[in-house]
Amino acid sequence: MDLRINSTSTAPLAGTGVARRPAATAGQEGFSTAFKDALQSVSQAQNQADAMKREVQLDNPSVSLEQTMVAIQKAQIGFQATLHVRNRMVQAYSDIMNMQV
Template sequence: MDLRLSPVSTPLPTRTGMVQRPSASAIADAKGPGFSTALKGALAEVSAAQNESTRLQNEVQMENPNVSLEETMVAIQKAQIGFQATLHVRNRMVQAYSDIMNMQV
């Protein structure tokens, strides 16, 4: 899972000394994937690992000699770890959202 995000350029001070924030289009035009793209990619990888794990389980149950039990168990563990990591990220995001919604303005 590669979750590298490209840095957004820092805003430069204007003549008045105030910092000018980059526009939404300037941020959207920044090179590299954003958070949503990275999250979608990570979810797709977890889903693919789960699908591969299920496929290998079915092959072992049908006694396919080309698929080993060890390979299947490793795939199951990879899928389980990926799912647990995804669950933790989701819980953190929900907690952050509820913290922001509970802030007094």
Template sequence: MDLRLNPVTAPLTSRPAGAARAATGAVQEAGFAGALSGALKAVSAAQGDASTLQREVQLENPNVSLEQTMVALQKAQIGFQATLHVRNRMVQAYTDIMNMQV
């Protein structure tokens, strides 16, 4: 699970946002939303891999080791816990902003 943000190398111009998105092609979302989406997809993939390995161990597949399965399960658990922490921080930040006096 890679959570690093890619640096923005495109120069700032006065193009509308829609034109900028069309120019880059909607291949990669930029900013926080793209990073969050990528992280959620990575966590989901890790959980899927762990489930598959767990099922293979239960079916006594000789090509899948118990150690490999346990490592995959731990990676999925850590990723899920990190996702929960991010969600809790975002909800807390939203609550703090909404409680600010104007």
């Protein structure tokens, strides 16, 4: 793909919109995929922590309390990080929507 601007055209920026669309779409797909994977990872950590918590409550000797506490803390940290990302995204959206054109 040629991203150079043709200097002989009457509208110097006419070709740049076409050249930028695929790159913007690829970036959006990459971010949405990464965000979806992160959410799934946090969900799996929470589910694992809940399962381990249940096993400790049922006195399963193969699951230790220490492992369960570490899994719970990992799930909490992941959830807090996800919550911060969501808050930043909402703030950025609000900032963009409040911009004067």
